[in-house]
Amino acid sequence: MTGEHSTGDGGDSDPAENATRRGLLRAAAGATVAGAASTAGCLGVTTPADVAAQNEVSGNVGHFVGPSWLADNREDTVVLDARDPERFREERIYRARRVPFDAVTARESTEEGDVPDADAIASAFGEVGVSPDDDVLVYGASVGSRVTRVAFALAAVGHEGSIRVLNGGLSAWNGRLGTGSRDRVSPTEYEPEPDDSAWVTREWIADRVGTFNADGPGLVDVRVPEAYLAAAGSDALNGDHDRHGHLPGAVDVHWVGNVSGRRMTEPTRLVQLYESEAELDRGEPVVVYGDDNVDPTSTWLTLKAIGFADVRLYDGGFGEWANVDGDRGRYPVETATNVVVETDGSVGGDDDGGDFSCTG
Structure with missing residues (x-):
């Protein structure tokens, strides 16, 4: 070694x-x-x-x-x-x-x-x-x-x-x-104490459909606008999904707006983005979701970093919601009502699985 x-x-x-x-x-x-x-x-x-x-x-x-x-x-x-x-x-x-x-x-x-x-x-x-x-x-x-x-x-x-x-x-x-292979480290017995206040489930969301970004929690879709809008013919649409669109009441703020090259976007810009433009309420829980359970964690941590106290991840993501079995009337997908907040960001390195250029 x-x-x-x-x-x-x-x-x-x-x-x-x-x-x-x-x-x-x-x-x-x-x-x-x-x-x-x-x-x-x-x-x-x-x-x-x-x-x-x-x-x-x-x-x-x-x-x-x-x-x-x-x-x-x-x-x-x-x-x-x-x-x-x-x-x-x-x-x-x-x-x-x-x-x-x-x-x-x-x-x-x-x-x-x-x-x-x-x-x-x-x-x-x-x-x-x-x-x-x-x-x-x-x-x-x-x-x-x-x-x-x-x-x-x-x-x-x-x-x-x-x-x-x-x-x-x-x-x-x-x-x-x-450099080289990792150091030898002694494994530990990590006993989890799951903190279910960090996430929400499909049923938690279904129980609150119709209240998001209105009288209830905030809901942020972190995908590119084309996926959120179900833009016909867009490469952003996941071919494995039975339905396209977004969760009812969600506002779209693409997660890359959190990042400027290899570092976080200026905090003053982030506050403007989420409080002024997305109109999220710090006094309510805010739920973030994406196509999977990776990209939305950027928004989860960013919101916590700028002072949102109760931020939660929908770990199942749109992939679970769009393909749910059974009565889909309980899990509606919305396309008619859309709120897209424009972002300007770019990710350096390969932490998003893509490349970065100076023209971003």
Whole structure:
């Protein structure tokens, strides 16, 4: 098994190890400069320190933190990598642990509808040595939905420690790096305490149809407008769905509006987007959903970060709702009434499964 290689200085080491460290430093500098160019509209940033500074988080924002926070708290924080195995092996934050993504998206079927599979999720965290009371920071290539899904999964199993996300992703980090296979970590017995206030079920939504974004909870569809609008012939329509459209009363705010390159969108813009334009009420619960249970976690965490206290995920997603068996009159799909809030965002790296360009 290949061990970690630190990019820090100091201590006795052989020439081969020093060469490895120098190579990692050069690779890190190149990656962070390239990342900064994409996150800041392709500005000519020249040093890793500049990139790190661009990704600091200020103001009254929860959950998202900058590189300096991690540098100050690294010894007391479990760092989780949300990227795929190949990227993890190539380069990562020193002593980070990779969480199997399939496990943290696991669902189980109940009479009320699909819900997070707390046992499978907790087992995945336990396998990489996470304990329920650990303070955890999650990072990826950006702050895309892979990262926020890991954060949601922790909340879903009732994680007692703090849950944070690294703004800017790996490119923002100018500290120690590692490479190769993961360190050996001792598994833990992670006993989940499922927090069902973090999600809602199909039946919970069905009981409240007709009240969303009116006299009851807020409801946000995070998909692209073409899917929300059931635009005929659009590639955005999922061919596996029996029906197209959106849940009655939902307002569409595409989740990519939460992200600017590799970092979160400016908080003042996010407040404007969700409070002024989407007209969500902070005094009511807000439910978010997408086609699956990954992308909407970006909006789930973003709303919590800007001060919405009661934000919940419909884990079954539109895929469950559109294809439900039985009396579909209880689970209507709407197309006639539409509210689309325009967003302007772009995701750097591969945290949304796509590519990023300067023209976004």
